[in-house]
Amino acid sequence: MKKIAVITSGGDCPGMNAAIRAVVRVAMANQIEVWGIKNGYAGMIANDMTQLDSRSVGDIIHKGGTFLGTARSEEFKTLTGRQKAVANLQAHGIEGLVVIGGDGSLTGAKLLAELGIKFVGLPGTIDNDIWGTDYTIGFDTAVNTALDAINKLRDTASAHGRVMLVEVMGRACGWIALTAGLAGGAEIILIPEQPFSSENICRQLLESRAKGKQYSIVVVAEGAGSAIDLGKVISAKTGLETRVSVLGHIQRGGAPTVSDRLLASRLAERAVRDLLQGKSDIMIGYRNNQCVEVPITDAISKKKDIDPELYRLSDVLSQ
Ligand SMILES: Nc1ncnc2c1ncn2[C@@H]1O[C@H](COP(=O)(O)OP(=O)(O)O)[C@@H](O)[C@H]1O
């Protein structure tokens, strides 16, 4: 393999730039030409790509977002769209791809491979919802952003004796809520993986007041329901003064943490090495402090569960 390309796709996450930088520099160290595809699969279809070298990826390791741009492309979900993309790659002589993105992007990459393009995927999403890796790139930064917000909300919740609901991202999974909630000392953590009823939440909040708690932090994963709606129910049923913050896309930005930069750099190095050995249809994950190869079908089809021990601990510690 003499020419490869790197692409970021789907929701951006902090650490994507560190991953691109590592892909480019490892390729250069192996005398491989690297191209960068702009704006995800949309750019692949539009033939929007540019050659990169070590200097093109200077001054980005500390930046959130992705300097290549990213997108969600409906056209790529069609066979015609993917055929256009493959024709563009072949016209450039690109033989292999490093795809940095979430479950959707990796599903797209697998379909591309069926049309003759080799790829190695990297798990890039703040949601930590990809099977086969302990952590995804971007998760640690997002969780720290959420934690910072929870810390600040705690100050004002405490000052007023209020119930403070914080809605965090995570799509259909509760990893961000559970991790930031546990680290932030939340009284209640609501995640899609654990059923709950608003009646029980209200009862729990009133009981904790009766036991002497002056205020409450409730972390709600977006996949568990709307914090705004739940806040209205709590306020109406308990009479407790309630406020809601929806953190939203703040969680997607910011300088990547040490963990995310290291994770991105290590996974990217392994991805390029594997691609150069002719491997394809795998994702590089990180398990037990090691890079591991994960068959792409497992990564995209198996459901990653939350850690039940973390959930149990958060419950014990919130009493
Ligand atoms: N089933 C699919 N078939 C083909 N392409 C897909 C599929 N799912 C996702 N993609 C491509 O990957 C892009 C990113 O996926 P998305 O789910 O939005 O984000 P993420 O990769 O972060 O999970 C989509 O916009 C689409 O172009």
Ligand SMILES: O=P(O)(O)OC[C@H]1O[C@](O)(COP(=O)(O)O)[C@@H](O)[C@@H]1O
């Ligand atoms: O950026 P958008 O299109 O508003 O999407 C928001 C979604 O993207 C995420 O931030 C990241 O999800 P993906 O990595 O699957 O793209 C989710 O937590 C959130 O539900």
Ligand SMILES: [Mg+2]
């Ligand atoms: Mg996703």
